[in-house]
Amino acid sequence: MDISIIIPTYNEGTNVQTMVSRLTKVILPLNRTFEILFMDDSTDDTPQQLGALSEKYPFVNYIHRVDMRGLASAVTDGLKNARGSILIVMDSDLQHPPELIPDLLNKINEGYQMVIPSRFIAGGNDGGLNYYRKLVSWTARIIARLTLKRLRKTTDPTSGFFAVRKSALEGKEFHPIGWKIMLEIIVRANIDQIAEIPYHFQARDLGSSKMNAAEQLKYLIHLFKLILESEEDRRFYLFCLVGSSGVVINLLVYKLMLSMGMPIMYAFLISSLISILSNYLLNNAFTWRMRHKRKSRFSWFERMVKYVIVSIASLCVSSGVLSSAHYLLHLSPMLSGMTGIAASVIINFVVNDKWTFTTSKKNLSDKTVMQHVEK
Incomplete structure (x- = not known):
């Protein structure tokens, strides 16, 4: 019919x-x-x-x-x-x-x-x-x-x-x-x-x-x-949740460093690096967990290096977006900051999804061979 x-x-x-x-x-x-x-x-x-x-x-x-x-x-x-x-x-x-x-x-x-x-x-x-x-x-x-x-x-x-x-x-x-x-x-x-x-x-x-x-x-x-x-949608919301936890960790460590008498710039750098590492560990364990079950023992470190690079790059880009929004478009400091944060979240997620946590071509070919052998 x-x-x-x-x-x-x-x-x-x-x-x-x-x-x-x-x-x-x-x-x-x-x-x-x-x-x-x-x-x-x-x-x-x-x-x-x-x-x-x-x-x-x-x-x-x-x-x-x-x-x-x-x-x-x-x-x-x-x-x-x-x-x-x-x-x-x-x-x-x-x-x-x-x-x-x-x-x-x-x-x-x-x-x-x-x-x-x-x-x-x-x-x-x-x-x-x-x-x-x-x-x-x-x-x-x-x-x-x-x-x-x-x-x-x-x-x-x-x-x-x-x-x-x-x-x-x-x-x-x-x-x-x-x-x-x-x-x-x-x-x-x-x-x-x-x-x-x-x-x-x-x-x-x-x-x-x-x-x-x-x-x-x-x-x-x-x-x-x-x-x-829905895995593709759940991944983004997990990423945002992990990012929120990173903000909390960043602020707590930053306050702790300042209370110990550490200079502001050092306290900021240390707290930022710790929050980036925390975000990576959580994203690796939960957000992109299904993508790296068959990787080599060195892939954990490789992914971490990529994640840090992406985080620093997105920070630079979001700073540029914030500056442009405030000084060129004359948006308020708060709205400019929100624009910069939105840019950072999108860039971080897209690049990490397509690069940091993607399955390499070699792993894909190995998986295909294994499936063929099993058949």
Whole structure:
């Protein structure tokens, strides 16, 4: 089967009939095999309406869930039960226009793993939201894109409307919390080939919104779990945590040296070197731990030398950034200092990630040979 349209429903009234009618008009002319799969958690007469639709249309299927409820689990169950090679997820409340499906399929056919209709690219519009929900939506998007690197590939990471190749999900396990399943799929399935098309968000006609404070809390918890389970994101936050501990150690040692009567410059240099060494030990043990299990006995010292070089170089660069921000851009001392610190963190992390703690080509070739021998 070519296409599966997965639609979670909860007390949607006559929306399901309208949805089937609009989907039929859109998909039948494409001459492709398809199914419309409703994942229903309703407590009203929606299951009866879905039953009547499935009897009338052979391409309409539904699963009425009794023991489990929730938007995210409904979608994940739908992904497991869908038979199509291309999976399209959309809401049943008519805010996601079925008329965009041909455009989604065209982009998928260009080789993308996922295609997302976005409200926030040229031609898109989020006019269906009131001002409060626009603020909540904007905040959720910003938090997602700041906290998870892979989500920066899309302008609308909190959307519930998307198409994805089933092959991209094979062998992946999903554990969503709350109402934003797409970011779960992007992060856990390592989706990196993403395209966006513009769309106009439609005002909700029937049913009730799923947006509430409890779901917003679940969203934040969901993001935190994804950070913990995403190695590339977890590494950066561990690096920042180690850096914070280094600041504390630096200040404590600096104060101790001064209390012992040591000149300020010597106290500063010693405390800085000790904090750099402390940062290296912690980063080596935790942040980049998985990268150096098979290295030689000399690699520990080699990494330490590289780390010190990077730390000193980034200190020089961040000092230059601070000076430029203050004397050329005329920023306040505090804002200039924050700019310098941000530059130092980014430079330190990127260079250490790409150089200090990278796996050498020799180790990679040795590992490949070992794997070949084992086979």
